[in-house]
Amino acid sequence: MSRVGVGAALRWEVRKLRAQLRARAVLVAAVLAPIPVVFILHGQSRPPKDTLFGRFALENGFALALLVLGFASQWVLPLLTAIVAGDVFASEDQHGTWKTVLTRSTSRGQLFWAKTITACGFAAIVLLLLTASTIVSSLLVVGHQPLTGLSGQTIPAATALKLVTASWATMLPPMLGFTCLALLLSVWSRNPAIGIAAPVVIAMVMQLLGSLGGIDAVRPLLLSTPFEAWHGLLAAPHFTGPLTQGALVCAAWGAVSLLGAYLVLRRRDITGG
Amino acid sequence: MRRILTALVAALVVIGALTAVAVARGGDNSTVTRARLERALPVAFSNLYVKQAHVEGRHDITPKSLHAKAMCDKHGPDVADVGPGGDWVCLMSWKDPQVPMPPEGYGKFELNVHSNDCFTAGGPTKLTGYLEMTAADGRTVTNPVFEFDGCFDPTGDNTPTGNSFPSLLSVTSTTLTPKQDGTVDLGLGCGTGAEGCAGTVTATAGHTSLGTVPYDMKEEATASLPFPTAVPRGTKEVTFTVHPTRGVASSSPSVLPVTFG
Amino acid sequence: MTEQLAVDAVGVTKSFGSLRAVDDITVQVAPGEVYGVLGPNGAGKTTFLRMLFGLIRPDAGTIRVFGRTWEKDGINVLDGVAGFIESPKFYPYLTGRQNLEGLALLDGGDRADRLAEVLEVVDLTDRAGDKVSGYSYGMRQRLGVAASLLRDPRLLVLDEPANGLDPAGIRDMRALVKRLAGSGLTVLLSSHHMDEVEEICDNVTIMRTGSVAFHGTIEKLRTMAPDPGYALSTGDDVRAREVAGRHPSVAVTTDPDAELVVTGPRDDVAAYVADLVRSGIRLDGFIATRTPLESLFFMLTDAESSVEGAA
Ligand SMILES: Nc1ncnc2c1ncn2[C@@H]1O[C@H](COP(=O)(O)OP(=O)(O)OP(=O)(O)O)[C@@H](O)[C@H]1O
Ligand SMILES: [Mg+2]
Secondary structure, eight states: OOOOOHHHHHHHHHHHHHHOHHHHHHHHHHHHTHHHHHHHHHTOSSOOTTSTTGGGTTTOHHHHHHHHHHHIIIIIHHHHHHHHHHHHTHHHHHHTOHHHHHTSSOOHHHHHHHHHHHHHHHHHHHHHHHHHHHHHHHHHHTOOOOEEOTTSOEEOHHHHHHHHHHHHHTTHHHHHHHHHHHHHHHHHHOOHHHHHHHHHHHHHHHHHHHHSSSOTTTGGGSTTGGGGGGGGGGSSSOOOHHHHHHHHHHHHHHHHHHHHHHHHHHHOOOOOO | OHHHHHHHHHHHHHHHHHHHHHHHHOSTTOSOBHHHHHHHHHHHHHHHHHHHHHHTTOOSOOHHHHOOEEEEEESSTTSOSBSOEEEEEEEEEOOBTTBOOOTTSOEEEEEEEOTTSEEEEEOOHHHHOOSEEEOTTSOEEEOTTTEEEEEOOTTSOOSOOOOOOOOEEEEOOSSBOOOTTSOOEEEEEEOSOSSOEEEEEEEEETTEEEEEEEEEEOTTEEEEEEOSSOOOTTOOEEEEEEEEEESEEOSSOEEEEBOOO | OOOOOSEEEEEEEEEETTEEEEEEEEEEEOTTOEEEEEOOTTSSHHHHHHHHTTSSOOSEEEEEETTBOHHHHGGGGGTTEEEESSSOOOOTTSBHHHHHHHHHHHHTOOOHHHHHHHHHHTTOGGGTTSBGGGOOHHHHHHHHHHHHHTTOOSEEEEESTTTTOOHHHHHHHHHHHHHHHHTTOEEEEEESOHHHHHHHOSEEEEEETTEEEEEEEHHHHHHHSOOOEEEEEESOHHHHHHHHTTOTTOEEEEOTTSOEEEESOHHHHHHHHHHHHHTTOOEEEEEEOSOHHHHHHHHHHSSSOOOTTOO
């Protein structure tokens, strides 16, 4: 019997994912959901001023795409990734299939990495679809007028498109951070419901903590803070300090979560199923 | 079930620990500081003010030519000027040949500064206009400087700007009602500014001098100034003249009507 | 050099909290052997087999499979090993074939031809395109066997493979295991049923609450078996007892239902029955109650009793 690498396990995980209704539904939602959201926001009589870029959202497609971004980063992105990442380990417990896959020629470590890569890849694809769908529908529905930036500067449409796309792209590190957190919760709780719901709750609690004054020392350490690091791209001169710091924070959360998940999975006794 | 409970308890412990660390380290290391606001606000304002001018069809100013300068303060003199909140006030001066600054030399902006290093600023409508404005082509459009958002670099320059504006002393009373003994009190308010307000107020009722009374107030404080001499019966109005030694005040005297109780 | 053992588990111990599920047991299976692990519910059979598969970690002892250990060889221990623990589990949202294809991927190969073969062996070819969520218990059990055969194992480990099957299913499963054993495969099988083990296995370990109560060949077990017992109903029980006095090697007792029970060596019991008939006592029934091995199994695994020469 030949030795099996992570690649074969990865192919198997992707195949399973493609057969799962839930995963397909998330991808479809990522493409379709922004369209009615854009129409509804555009149909408002008053702009939603209390969110950044909200005051221009009715007359500027770039602003609308950024408004949707601010909204999505609160809990939608953690939820979208957790639907797969929070389930990918726990579903083996749910179906009792750990003993089925672990009695083949693939080690726990290989399965661990295959599942982790699958979940992270899924997160990236969901983000890509959501980004494309939001930007395209915003520009088609509202238009691509020059954008007023966060230093009051006027950003020409071509630059604005780049900056808005880049802003959406900066969601990737925190989204992967939440993916790793969801993986840890999935391994640890052995319960898909917890694996999916807990990251969302944690995201909202972090968001709340981050918005409180007086606990500023913790704010940079929260996994939700990098979701706001894109602001710097739309200031003039633009600043990337929060992006770099956010990437480090996400890497730290991700590494700790993955290490925890790996150790738990390596050590646990598979008694169920 | 036990796993779920453990997970919940662990999550609570982590959150509690983080909060405890935060509280222990105190709120002083907020990235929201006076210096950063004083740098960010004029930039955003200048850009938008010029945009407003362009909408009006004016092309005689640029963001540079405005030389906008701000001084910011959080919640009066007794509160450190650091941290997010809706109680920030920024005084800002700029040079627009067609819109002169008021005598005190600045306009007052109220800011809601968020913990994510962004702010929403509302301008002084006398200088910057209302929510809607008329464009050069006659359309009604949203005024870009009536209310605007901005963000600043949380790691940006935090050395003091040295910007300073004097407090503006204003008369808060609108009418005078003499007390039993015939004397009157004058309500004063000292606005946000560098060092508060001090000076004297001289009151005259017709040809009768009601006396000259000194005042000394911190910024963002109010005071009631009693005048020693009774107002003669039948007086219709009293004129107050302010001579500030610290802070500024309107150079034209205030004339308040008297109503006898 | 002696032949390498297929399974060489020595001094294996596993506790769950304060409960010793497996207590210092030693199981050695030679290649080509069909080996039974027999025990009542909770004896620790499944726990032992899980340790063999690396699903749980023993607290003490070593397990070698074809000379390899988990510590040194990791997942390579399972090269040439296949089987299932308790009832086999699959992904319900995939079809039987998709499940097997995935497991083949995890085995390191995409083997469409072999897949069709094993589906044929377990008679699931027609239903392989249906989602597993719609499978009956017996079909899943058979899919489990197919999934094991897909690995072309040298050692097949089956945990109560006939559990939950209907009589025909049990018969087919036993026939399949016998056929596989006949082809030279080493089989390690756990079971509740003495008759199953007796029918299929060469060697047997009987477990009782975590420890070994008997270990040896089926032949050795047979020699240890007690005399067979028979339920006897006669026209005159009193005289039947008197006749028994003439047969010292035969014991006649009364069971709780006041029926007579005869035990003794087969020939002596036959002589006694012949004597009854000669004495003119009417014989209404003469039925074997338990097989000797079954009696032995209960004696070995009842907590109180102990058997000379066991273990
Ligand atoms: N995860 C676990 N946690 C606690 N105790 C366990 C666990 N798994 C098994 N046990 C206990 O270990 C003992 C042995 O169980 P095991 O499943 O190995 O028995 P078995 O011989 O396979 O029984 P059966 O014939 O019912 O399958 C039992 O007392 C069982 O309750
Ligand atoms: Mg069992």
